[in-house]
Amino acid sequence: MNLRQVDVVGLGAMEACVFDLDGVLVDSEPVWEEVRRAFVADHGGTWQPDTQSRLMGMSTGEWAAYLHELGVELPPDEIARGVVEQMAARYRDDVPLMPGAVETVRRLSGRITLGLASSSPRRLIDVVLEAAELTECFAATVSTEEVPRGKPAPDGYLEAARRIGADPQKCVAVEDSSNGLRSAYAAGMRVIAVPHPRYPPAPDALALAWRVLPGLDALSAELAG
Template sequence: MAEAVVFDMDGVLVESEHLWEELWTAFAAERGATWGPEQTRNCQGMSAPEWAAYLTAFASGGESPQATEQAVVDGMVHALEQGRIDLLPGARAMVAEAAACAPIALASSAPRRVIDGVLVHHGIDHHFKATVSSAEVAHGKPSPDVYLAAAAKLGVPAVDCLAVEDSSNGLRAAAAAGMTVVAIPNPQYPPAADALAAARFTAADHDAVRRYLISRLKEGDRA
């Protein structure tokens, strides 16, 4: 039975993982460093302060991690304003229908500016009872901190929550929080086998995930 749903954002609600990679790559290149797939994998799931420290050290550009974070986040906000951060097909219906059945939250590695901007831009902010950025907890994914904080804000035990994720560290974080993990594997950044193994349900499209979420939430209603 499930009482709530906690969604990731990048790669689950919006197509944006490639933009983070694009901005990290450009930042490093401007400072003479070559960013590659390994560095992207290392940063996926990190909070903004964590990846900013990693990127600053990697690029050796002399900026502070805070300045690095601001430069990259400014780039993401600009991309949103340009219409480059689209909702994934089926994401709007998935969120709206889940919210009609139970309280929903967001647990994202994105910084607060990007979370709020994306949800408001796409007109889905009103569906969420709580949103948490991993910058607002002690550790980013794969630590469970952001998922536990989201469940606490909803007032629902983590074990009674469904969590929807796409990436390796996100899947690991949701599983570590004790949530029932639902996976929408990102085809561009496929999750590791061990992370995917933690999922109770896996599907390639949002409609299938939407149907699964609703079935689990309706089971809870009957209980």
């Protein structure tokens, strides 16, 4: 099968498409890693070889607590505020959108209901969507700050489906990370994986995907039926 020509056969009956943000629409994982790695080093902690992969998908409270466990000499709420402020400052200078992100969202918007389920804090979700002029394309957006558990738990995707008014089993999710793929799959959604070249998902997580695409340009408008 030529992945660049995949038409996502069988998804015409889907009620909604729910996107992840980090690593799917915005190339933020390198920025997150740089900012958090420096924050840990500057505040007495020790970055571990598996730290970045473990952080991907965690909610704000979860990753702040984890950085504290790495030895950062601040309480988790102060860690979260410090890191998010630095991320917001970076985004004010430039939002590193993924290739095809704006075009794909705009192409699908209006043809199928779009949602977003992100591990980013609400503040950063809003900054990114506003800068990309995509806010109005989404019927609902969810930060895992707003649900009990972050990815790989299904809470964020289930809440996005609830806000949209869609059956999770009639939603397709677009994800890149191991925890994101596990989260969407656990929510009962059909999962399309668009792996990030620098942070590829684990093989067991990738095996949960219904389709694996090389980039957003391969996400066919057939999603709209």
